Amino acid sequence: MATRLKPVDAVTIGVGLTGSLAALEIAQAGLTVVGLERGAARYTVPDFQSPPIHDELRFAVRKGLMQDNVKEAVTFRNYSDQTALPIRRWASFLPGTGLGGSFVHWNGQSFRFQEADFGYRSHILQRYGQKFLDACGPELTIQDWGVTYAELEPHYDRFEYLLGVCGTAGNIQGKIQPGGNPFEAPRAREYPNPPMKETYFGAIFRKGAGSLGYHPYPQPSSNLSRPYTNPLGLKLQQCVFCGFCERFACEHFAKASPQTTILPVLLKNPNYELRTNCQVLRINLDSTRKKATGVTYVDDAGREFEQPAELVLVTAFPLNNVRMLLLSGIGKPYDPRTGEGVVGRNYCYQTTGGATVFMDENININPFMSSGAPGTMIDDFSGDNFDHSKLGFIGGQYVGSIMTGARPIEFHPTPPGTPAWGQEWKRAVARHYNHTILIQQHGTSTASRLNYLDLDPTYKDAWGQPLLRMTFDFPENDIRMSQHVADKVVDIGRAMGGKIVVRGGTKRPYNTTIYQSTHNAGGAIMGSNPRTSVVNRYLQCWDVPNVFSLGASAFPQNATYNYTVTIGALTYWALEAIKNRYLKAPGPLVQA
């Protein structure tokens, strides 16, 4: 029997980026909030200190900071006529667990999306027409977000100042700025901090890409270029380029995370209570099924509790947001045969890959001296920055030299034809380790009616609940796009002086055993029509208005860039509506 606890005003399911950010806003507005985190509590001091935190085997290879897939896996298949099997070792994507969530092991790559990304369908139809879009793939189900870039801009600004993002503005209020990204959406003001120092591989990329007429700029970073005090009064320190960023936690207070930028203030707020090691099983609904009454969770001793709450914020990793809604019976599950239903629809990912550029032996790259977002890059092929009318696809990718540490176990670049082991392999690694540059391609993932999330009919988690089932392959459109960009990247690699340039680009079928990106998106998407979206433009569930589903699960499709900063902006946007409108008059913020 579940023990019924004292009711609170609000509860968050997950305490990562969205969970800590939303809780702070609500607690500061005077409401009582309980944060339920399935993983352990952990802090910069003492948990993230080196040398233990620099254990590549434990954290990078064995994924020490990720969701425990012995207890809770995701099942996967490429197509709906296949049988999905559980992913027992994370590789393609890495959902974090524990206090701070994936916002602890992220790299700090801190982009905004572009203006056209938010009205994507309208933009594509206006520029290229319906016939063009149909020719790209009749299965594509791209949508507008229901919110515009201009509406999000103040929230982007606020979130960037919270993190202390380092960069060079490319466009301030419509005026193109020297040194920045000329394709950038207009921002109100400069970044809070100057960009990171350019690395040697970045300088070589800048020269090569620049010689071809492209527009290199420094990658915006939430690894700090200088000490910074954020608007909450929390201090961040200068990044030391230790080379252990993605998949690791930062020991130096130099990477923005809940631990460094939000939690110390949130945890002191008397309206807030954090409960860790609490696995939420479901959101409880009343008999009308239009109102949530709270959540049921299990603690680490196996005791079941019911936590009543007036407001439920689903703030887990995007995949787990979708699963929580499905387990709770909120919203109609998507049916790929009829195209009806919404929960699980428009699951999207990210197209990645890139070239490996083998340089001359006298060029010492020193790639081990690096941060999580040390890149020099171009946006000439991002999103809709180039004319697609003769190309037969939509979308694009950013291109940049971004090497985040070249750690000893996992970084062994060797040219094609090198044996996979033995003396010759060792010789090739020694020859190329310090003379190889990686160029990243990173871009759009187009929604398709064939790709979706639902509950697995066979496999269950440690608490006896169905696992989430992922059905996904890249649409042909995205392969054409990525391969088009791959050609351009080979040219850049040659212009950088590469002796051998190995071509990259995304290929089919999608394979979950190779790391690609942790930018899982969609499945509980936002929009202006309840028949094609789970949440409205304020991330409020159409069917149960006192439940909000925050985060990248709301993206109707995925844009070119690493998505963390957009998640933060969207969270602030939703919280503004919750604080200023919903709390005054609880109920639907948009009439269906």
Added chain:
Amino acid sequence: MIPRRIRTVMIAALAWFGANSLMRAQNAGRPPDLKRGAVIAAQGTAAGAPACAGCHAFNGGSDASGAFPRISRQSAVYLASQLHDFATGVRASAVMSQVAKHMSPDDIADVAAYYAAVDAPLLPLKAGDSALIKRGELLATVGSAEKQIPGCNNCHGPGGAGEPPSIPYLAGQYGSYIASTLHLWQQGYRKSNPQGMGLIARSLDDQDIAAVSAYYQHVPSSLVGDIAEY
């Protein structure tokens, strides 16, 4: 602990590339001359720098007064960079600036290489206050949540063994020297890293400084010789 081999590979790589580029910049390919360095340590330079051994001893162990740092087995790159900083005033010291100004780039390279290669036994010192040492260990290994500072060992290596080439060891260093130099960092007399070491020193109070100083003097420096060779 991080697997030792991995650490060693990384440190070796860092030291190799870092040291290489520095040497090239300063000495145009001339390898440091340890014998010449030993002569400078013992006798000073013709230009007028006094013998290093006068304060730091011929083996770099200095003396138990703790007024002068141990420099035995300290990274050559670090020692050379400090001498350059003394000469230019980036590191202000009435005594050491005068010494360094009377040394040529080659003198600096040679004497730094000499002291990096020479062993000095740890002198028997009075046992410290164990509560203070305990507190220092906490700051050294995990830092302070309240002050938002990382543990010293993140940069200065496990047990304070140093991260050569650029970051000095602290293990076995005289506590009174560590304390005095942390105060110099606080007051801006050491300017080479205002946003790193300067900021951290300013976050420490006198109690913190006493604690980390007591801790590092007490840590056996068994790791030091092992990695300073690179």
